[in-house]
Amino acid sequence: xxxxxxxxxxxxxxxxxxxxxxxxxxxxxxxxxxxxxxxxxxxxxxxxxxxxxxxxxxxxxxxxxxxxxxxxxxxxxxxxxxxxxxxxxxxxxxxxxxxxxxxxxxxxxxxxxxxxxxxxxxxxxxxxxxxxxxxxxxxxxxxxxxxxxxxxxxxxxxxx
Amino acid sequence: xxxxxxxxxxxxxxxxxxxxxxxxxxxxxxxxxxxxxxxxxxxxxxxxxxxxxxxxxxxxxxxxxxxxxxxxxxxxxxxxxxxxxxxxxxxxxxxxxxxxxxxxxxxxxxxxxxxxxxxxxxxxxxxxxxxxxxxxxxxxxxxxxxxxxxxxxxxxxxxxxxxxxxxxxxxxxxxxxxxxxxxxxxxxxxxxxxxxxxxxxxxxxxxxxxxxxxxxxxxxxxxxxxxxxxxxxxxxxxxxxxxxxxxxxxxxxxxxxxxxxxxxxxxxxxxxxxxxxxxxxxxxxxxxxxxxxxxxxxxxxxxxxxxxxxxxxxxxxxxxxxxxxxxxxxxxxxxxxxxxxxxxxxxxxxxxxxxxxxxxxxxxxxxxxxxxxxxxxxxxxxxxxxxxxxxxxxxxxxxxxxxxxxxxxxxxxxxxxxxxxxxxxxxxxxxxxxxxxxxxxxxxxxxxxxxxxxxxxxxxxxxxxxxxxxxxxxxxxxxxxxxxxxxxxxxxxxxxxxxxxxxxxxxxxxxxxxxxxxxxxxxxxxxxxxxxxxxxxxxxxxxxxxxxxxxxxxxxxxxxxxxxxxxxxxxxxxxxxxxxxxxxxxxxxxxxxxxxxxxxxxxxxxxxxxxxxxxxxxxxxxxxxxxxxxxxxxxxxxxxxxxxxxxxxxxxxxxxxxxxxxxxxxxxxxxxxxxxxxxxxxxxxxxxxxxxxxxxxxxxxxxxxxxxxxxxxxxxxxxxxxxxxxxxxxxxxxxxxxxxxxxxxxxxxxxxxxxxxxxxxxxxxxxxxxxxxxxxx
Ligand code: FES
Ligand code: FES
Numbered sequence: 001x002x003x004x005x006x007x008x009x010x011x012x013x014x015x016x017x018x019x020x021x022x023x024x025x026x027x028x029x030x031x032x033x034x035x036x037x038x039x040x041x042x043x044x045x046x047x048x049x050x051x052x053x054x055x056x057x058x059x060x061x062x063x064x065x066x067x068x069x070x071x072x073x074x075x076x077x078x079x080x081x082x083x084x085x086x087x088x089x090x091x092x093x094x095x096x097x098x099x100x101x102x103x104x105x106x107x108x109x110x111x112x113x114x115x116x117x118x119x120x121x122x123x124x125x126x127x128x129x130x131x132x133x134x135x136x137x138x139x140x141x142x143x144x145x146x147x148x149x150x151x152x153x154x155x156x157x158x159x160x
Numbered sequence: 161x162x163x164x165x166x167x168x169x170x171x172x173x174x175x176x177x178x179x180x181x182x183x184x185x186x187x188x189x190x191x192x193x194x195x196x197x198x199x200x201x202x203x204x205x206x207x208x209x210x211x212x213x214x215x216x217x218x219x220x221x222x223x224x225x226x227x228x229x230x231x232x233x234x235x236x237x238x239x240x241x242x243x244x245x246x247x248x249x250x251x252x253x254x255x256x257x258x259x260x261x262x263x264x265x266x267x268x269x270x271x272x273x274x275x276x277x278x279x280x281x282x283x284x285x286x287x288x289x290x291x292x293x294x295x296x297x298x299x300x301x302x303x304x305x306x307x308x309x310x311x312x313x314x315x316x317x318x319x320x321x322x323x324x325x326x327x328x329x330x331x332x333x334x335x336x337x338x339x340x341x342x343x344x345x346x347x348x349x350x351x352x353x354x355x356x357x358x359x360x361x362x363x364x365x366x367x368x369x370x371x372x373x374x375x376x377x378x379x380x381x382x383x384x385x386x387x388x389x390x391x392x393x394x395x396x397x398x399x400x401x402x403x404x405x406x407x408x409x410x411x412x413x414x415x416x417x418x419x420x421x422x423x424x425x426x427x428x429x430x431x432x433x434x435x436x437x438x439x440x441x442x443x444x445x446x447x448x449x450x451x452x453x454x455x456x457x458x459x460x461x462x463x464x465x466x467x468x469x470x471x472x473x474x475x476x477x478x479x480x481x482x483x484x485x486x487x488x489x490x491x492x493x494x495x496x497x498x499x500x501x502x503x504x505x506x507x508x509x510x511x512x513x514x515x516x517x518x519x520x521x522x523x524x525x526x527x528x529x530x531x532x533x534x535x536x537x538x539x540x541x542x543x544x545x546x547x548x549x550x551x552x553x554x555x556x557x558x559x560x561x562x563x564x565x566x567x568x569x570x571x572x573x574x575x576x577x578x579x580x581x582x583x584x585x586x587x588x589x590x591x592x593x594x595x596x597x598x599x600x601x602x603x604x605x606x607x608x609x610x611x612x613x614x615x616x617x618x619x620x621x622x623x624x625x626x627x628x629x630x631x632x633x634x635x636x637x638x639x640x641x642x643x644x645x646x647x648x649x650x651x652x653x654x655x656x657x658x659x660x661x662x663x664x665x666x667x668x669x670x671x672x673x674x675x676x677x678x679x680x681x682x683x684x685x686x687x688x689x690x691x692x693x694x695x696x697x698x699x700x701x702x703x704x705x706x707x708x709x710x711x712x713x714x715x716x717x718x719x720x721x722x723x724x725x726x727x728x729x730x731x732x733x734x735x736x737x738x739x740x741x742x743x744x745x746x747x748x749x750x751x752x753x754x755x756x757x758x759x760x761x762x763x764x765x766x767x768x769x770x771x772x773x774x775x776x777x778x779x780x781x782x783x784x785x786x787x788x789x790x791x792x793x794x795x796x797x798x799x800x801x802x803x804x805x806x807x808x809x810x811x812x813x814x815x816x817x818x819x820x821x822x823x824x825x826x827x828x829x830x831x832x833x834x835x836x837x838x839x840x841x842x843x844x845x846x847x848x849x850x851x852x853x854x855x856x857x858x859x860x861x862x863x864x865x866x867x868x869x870x871x872x873x874x875x876x877x878x879x880x881x882x883x884x885x886x887x888x889x890x891x892x893x894x895x896x897x898x899x900x901x902x903x904x905x906x907x908x909x910x911x912x913x914x915x916x917x918x919x920x921x922x923x924x925x926x927x928x929x930x931x932x933x934x935x936x937x
Contacts, residue, residue, distance in 0.1 A: 023267065037185035038178020040386070042336045043420040047853035050336055078178035091176035095168050098818040101826060102649025103175030104336040104386030110176060133862035136853060138336050138387050139649045140822060141829035142864045 009070040011036070012080025020067040027051045029067035030077060038078035038107040042136065049135030052108035053077045059115040061134075078107035081114060089159075090114055090152040097148040101139035109135045113149045121157055125150060162661035162668055163883045166818035170654040170673055171384070182386050183340040183356045184417050192342075193222060195402055195416040196269035197246075197257035198276040199425060203285035203495040203846030205251045207258065211277040215261060218275055220268025222410060225260040230405065232372040236397035238362055243461040243498065245370070245401050251280065252460035253495050254846045255425035257398065262406045266417065285495040285846045289434055289455045292492035299462050299491040306473055306774030308564040309484030314449035318440025321449075322524050326437065326516045328509060328919040330457075331430035331502060331834045332850075334858050335648075337386020339396050339427065340417040343367075343403035350377045351404050356385045357396040358646050359686035364678045366397045367404045375678075378404075383675035388648035389830070390501030393686045394463055395427040424851035428500030429840060431456045431468055433509040441521050445532035450485040452476050452513055456506075458491050459498040465491055467620050468501065470771055472510035474620065474778060477564050479574050479612040480514060480536040485564045495846050501688060503830065503893045507615055512835075512919070515611050515897050519904055523914045528591065529901065530582070530610050538614075540575040541878070566775045571878045574612045574784050577808055580873070582610065585788040585806035594790070598909040605793050606803075607906025611898040612786045615891040616779030617690055618764055620771065624685040625764035625780075627695035631660065631703040633711075633756040637743025639664065639671045644684025645696035646676045650889055651819035652692040658815060659697045659882060663704035665728030666742050681759075690783075690887035693815060695762055697882035703760025710756070714749045715740075781879045783886045785809035787828060787895035789865075789902040795910055795930050798923030800903055802832060804867035807895055812877035812886030824870050824892040831896020833859040835919040836903070907933050 719735025
């Protein structure tokens with residue numbers, strides 16, 4: 001059997017260690033080894049955004065990064081977006097605006113949107129649209145998603 | 161009231177936290193095995209030898225199965241047993257599964273699946289419409305022809321005629337969750353299968369056949385799908401059967417999930433269509449004779465192609481009264497993936513033919529296409545909005561208000577709906593603004609179109625229009641609900657829970673929605689044909705009413721009133737002077753030994769359909785809608801954008817307006833995608849070249865129109881459907897047709913000739929259409 005690589009990393013603030021095959025993607029590691037199945041594989045080629053996570057604060061497609069490359073990094077996934085059982089404003093707004101149907105795209109879109117609002121708390125509608133252009137959704141037609149993100153941004157600005 | 165309210169998605173919290181489980185997320189036992197198919201690398205021929213030694217010896221591989229290893233039925237067809245799970249020696253398409261790899265991880269299985277050495281004797285593949293016609297390669301022997309009136313004579317008598325050829329491509333479902341299945345072997349040879357499927361009963365049936373078991377030995381469970389759109393009606397059979405066979409062979413749990421490329425190479429897509437049309441009309445644009453020839457490439461297996469092609473014929477009239485019409489439909493067998501169900505199920509292909517005709521006729525007459533469409537509308541159903549018919553109007557007298565298949569249209573509302581949308585979208589002012597823009601701009605041209613939708617609701621295979629439900633009330637007043645419908649994001653589970661809550665007068669939170677399970681409700685139909693809430697809502701209501709009546713009879717005794725005087729509302733049950741909570745009523749009924757569990761059943765009334773003659777009433781009712789789309793094209797590059805969309809759609813008395821509007825928005829965008837960016841390209845060898853999102857472009861967030869107005873048209877269903885609502889899964893898809901017609905309008909602004917724009921309107925096709933408009937070639 002191939003050599004397993006030992007990796008130490010942080011996921012959603014918690015120190016995590018795992019062994020993985022050198023060919024395994026970060027997405028596979030998250031899903032199959034760490035039981036964090038919120039990130040989904042929609043394509044495996046970096047074109048759909050369903051696997052979106054953050055690495056050291058940068059939005060990436062976890063299907064395009066090897067698990068071994070997570071060494072020493074900080075990974076953020078959908079499972080870390082709600083804090084202490086309390087939904088993030090983006091999460092609440094997605095429910096309120098009915099911005100999801102089948103829900104497979106939802107984790108990736110929320111991770112991407114949260115990353116946007118951290119960089120730019122007051123995005124225009126167009127900025128939201130283009131920021132999320134790498135996150136495909138086959139069900140909703142995107143309208144409610146954009147409304148939910150703008151609404152959450154507004155609420156967060158009010159609270160800040 | 162629980163119904164007619166915009167309650168949020170029942171799994172909303174699970175989805176936004178990433179906790180909602182799809183098949184691939186279900187925790188599996190550690191000894192679970194993973195599967196992958198080895199695929200054919202040519203489109204047609206015979207296998208002369210398979211050397212699978214490298215596959216078998218590859219890292220992590222436990223076993224490799226071929227057709228010879230299958231103990232019972234080697235078949236995953238939903239219709240006529242013509243789809244072997246693994247090739248029986250003949251290769252029918254490039255991507256066909258030939259052998260099955262069972263390995264300890266998905267990565268190992270997929271890597272090993274590439275190592276097969278297959279010797280083949282190639283035969284020339286049948287790929288194009290011409291190939292198929294030359295070889296007379298088709299399903300059903302010959303074309304199917306339906307007609308009404310006498311199109312030939314009427315054509316001769318028509319003052320004007322026009323003819324053309326029109327092509328629209330197929331479409332990949334691109335459900336974001338790929339096909340997946342998980343089989344768990346049980347004691348005594350029984351099998352439990354978790355499957356991402358719209359049709360658990362069929363999975364149960366196919367798995368039972370493949371294992372040589374009666375259906376009661378197989379249980380199939382589906383909690384949710386990550387999108388279906390018709391692509392999980394029959395295309396999940398292969399994975400479920402493969403998992404069950406491998407689980408039987410190894411005694412271990414087996415899971416299979418196609419990665420995206422395999423999914424697109426193996427599974428079927430929407431049928432593409434070529435339409436030849438010839439129509440006769442008068443100077444006001446009213447059609448007097450229509451002749452359609454449909455050519456659909458169905459791929460290698462019959463699958464659901466016959467009812468799909470039928471439905472295309474059944475929607476060849478769309479919203480228009482066409483007394484003299486002939487429709488000829490060719491179902492061609494080709495060496496491609498098996499074209500299959502996809503939202504609209506042939507309806508969009510049929511409907512877009514007549515919309516193209518309206519566009520062409522309007523161009524010939526120099527009229528606004530909307531005026532031509534209106535002139536041909538069916539008569540409005542009674543009511544204040546019905547336009548009067550002047551008695552001298554001979555054309556109107558000829559109109560029968562019957563579809564070409566003889567069904568009377570009694571619920572037509574597009575007259576009023578179109579008027580309203582025309583007003584709210586500012587159509588006339590914008591039509592003038594577009595004309596002015598085009599007169600003053602050389603490079604960017606704008607286009608505008610309003611197109612209507614009339615879509616027939618029911619399965620055309622009449623016996624499928626039935627549904628069952630199972631409801632339990634527990635002694636604490638909580639309710640558990642099960643029915644045959646599946647949840648793929650459309651919100652069916654919530655709608656049906658709203659129906660149940662309404663019967664008991666309780667909140668939706670008190671109703672538990674459980675996974676679709678063949679052990680709870682048997683012999684179900686696919687969640688398809690937009691029928692989900694219509695059928696399952698009624699079945700659930702029947703079950704709930706049975707239980708409610710029992711509780712009422714029990715409470716009436718202590719309340720000293722008649723059972724029908726007992727009321728259920730606001731979480732309370734009131735009988736005479738006595739009022740208790742629903743939970744107390746349930747507890748009391750339980751102690752009095754009243755059964756608090758019931759099944760429910762529903763079958764759609766009044767349907768009769770003869771598909772050979774093409775006559776009858778295949779549909780219970782019609783759903784209506786209309787959309788106005790405005791686009792801009794770049795005449796130098798062919799690039800194009802949707803600028804604005806306005807939609808008015810009839811969901812009857814909506815059970816849940818938020819969910820319905822979601823279906824409408826998503827349907828429109830998906831329909832517009834079909835006709836603009838989504839292009840399937842097979843090369844001359846029959847290899848699908850667009851098998852990933854890198855090359856196959858579904859609409860992205862950035863494609864959303866700048867202005868997107870969606871409204872429900874208030875129109876209670878005339879038929880006695882669940883709370884007078886209407887089905888809303890498929891009809892909005894066809895609102896997307898307005899995008900193609902708007903692009904045609906923009907192209908037409910470039911010159912005097914008819915642009916004849918085909919779909920999908922890729923930049924290349926738009927450029928060609930601009931050239932045709934300018935130069936007539
Ligand atoms: S799965 Fe990573 S981008 Fe699609
Ligand atoms: S909700 Fe289904 S893909 Fe976005």
